[in-house]
Amino acid sequence: MSYSPPKTPVARLVPQRDLYEPKPARIVRTIDETATEKLFEIELISGNPLGHQPGQFAQVFVPAIGEAPISLASAPNGRKSFDMCIRRIGDVTGALHKLQPGSLVGIRGPLGHGFPVDELKGHDVLIVGGGIGLVPLRGLIQAVLAERKNYGRVIIFAGFKTPADMMFRDELAEWQANSDIEMHISIDRAHPDWDGHVGVITTFFPEVELNAARTKAVIVGPPIMYRFVITECRLKGIADDDMILSLERRMRCGVGKCGHCQINSKYCCLDGPVFKYSDLKFMWEAI
Ligand SMILES: Cc1cc2nc3c(=O)[nH]c(=O)nc-3n(C[C@H](O)[C@H](O)[C@H](O)COP(=O)(O)OP(=O)(O)OC[C@H]3O[C@@H](n4cnc5c(N)ncnc54)[C@H](O)[C@@H]3O)c2cc1C
Ligand code: FES
Known part of the structure; x- marks a missing residue:
């Protein structure tokens, strides 16, 4: 694949204080979702809402340790606080898991482009979430x-490796009980603690009828999942322009300066993390 250097728009180089300075915030409460994932409800000390859109992320700063980019896991929906669900994996996330309600952190964001919520209105929405992609x-x-009334059918495919990996259990149960949503949950392999659907997330596609012309698919999961889910969406007739993906790349600055998250001419932090598949497919080999 040929390389073309990114053209950085001048506007991106203008320093914006807000983008570089963490806002002081307080952990309101935490919930253990799994053995390694914890939900954090967080509020800004200023009392202002964060002002985010679903799909955006923020850099979470732990004093003396560092920063990590973390997705915003709740809709604004008139709330002042917001949620993040964090997997304990290393220095920053490990330090976050040790913090108690009342602890202070820094929040830099919201950053990036979220899901095109308005574009989804009037359409059937197929949401495909693998593992932590559900966050x-x-x-x-x-x-x-x-x-709800602004959307057509809402179909959710959620897949987890094992029952122990299932997060947001109460909400999953609520969504399953909600007749306004077609909720499908799967576990990769049979397990004594699970009597529901077994199989990888793509096994739902042959079972569920979709009206491709009306459907927009929003897909988030581990890298391996995208290729297979995109293939299934195409088999159903969903256009590349109607597939929306969120990508996770190594990030540092989160604001288009350091180049760590660059994929060809795109900065994942600035142009994404949410992209249309039609904008990505020509560089898919590089991902
Ligand atoms: C846009 C975006 C949204 C994210 N949202 C979430 C979220 O909602 N919840 C969540 O738990 N995590 C999320 N992540 C991943 C999270 O940022 C990393 O797990 C975190 O930065 C790790 O920091 P650490 O200091 O704890 O780990 P480190 O000590 O830096 O690293 C620990 C190990 O994890 C590996 N690692 C670190 N970062 C990544 C990465 N991005 N991809 C693959 N391997 C990595 C390192 O190589 C190392 O092996 C998101 C990442 C991005 C880019
Ligand atoms: S993280 Fe620095 S450019 Fe995207």
Whole structure:
């Protein structure tokens, strides 16, 4: 694949204080979702809402440790606080998991482009979330449910490796009980603690009828999942322009300065993390 250097628009180089300075924030409460994932409800000390859209992320700063980009896991929906669901994996996330309600952190954001919520209105929305991919999608689902009448069918495919990996259990149960949503949950392999659907997330596609012309698909999951889900969406007739993906790349600055998250001419932090598949497919090999 040939390389073309990114053209950085001048506007991107203008320093904006807000983008570089973490806002002081307080952890309101935490909930253990799984053995390694914890939900954090966070509020800014200023008392202002963060002003985010579902699908955006923020850099979470732990004093003396560092920063990590984390998805915003709740819809604004008139709330002052917001949620993040964080997997304990290393220095920053490990330090976050040790913090108690009342602890202070820094929040830099909201950053990036979120899901095109307005573009989804009037369409059937197929939401495909694999594992921790359900975290940013939770905010989208909450936003869609808050204005349910503006959307057509809402179909959710959620897949987890094992029952122990299932997060947001109470909400999953609520969504399953909600007749306004077609909720499908799967576990990769049979397990004594699970009597529901078994199989990888793509096994739902042959079972569920979709009206491709009306459907927009929003897909978030581990890298391996995208290729297979995109293939299934195409088999159903969903256009590349109607597939919306959120990508996770290594990030540092989060604001288009350091180049760590660059994929060809796109900065994942600035142009994404949410992209249309039609904008990505020509560089898919590089992802
Ligand atoms: C846009 C975006 C949204 C994200 N949203 C969430 C979220 O909602 N919840 C969540 O738990 N995590 C999320 N992540 C991933 C999260 O940022 C990383 O897990 C975190 O930065 C790790 O920091 P650490 O200091 O704890 O780990 P480190 O000590 O830096 O690293 C620990 C290990 O994890 C690996 N690692 C670190 N970052 C990544 C990465 N981005 N991809 C693959 N491997 C990595 C390192 O190579 C190392 O092996 C998101 C990342 C991005 C870019
Ligand atoms: S993280 Fe620095 S350019 Fe995207």
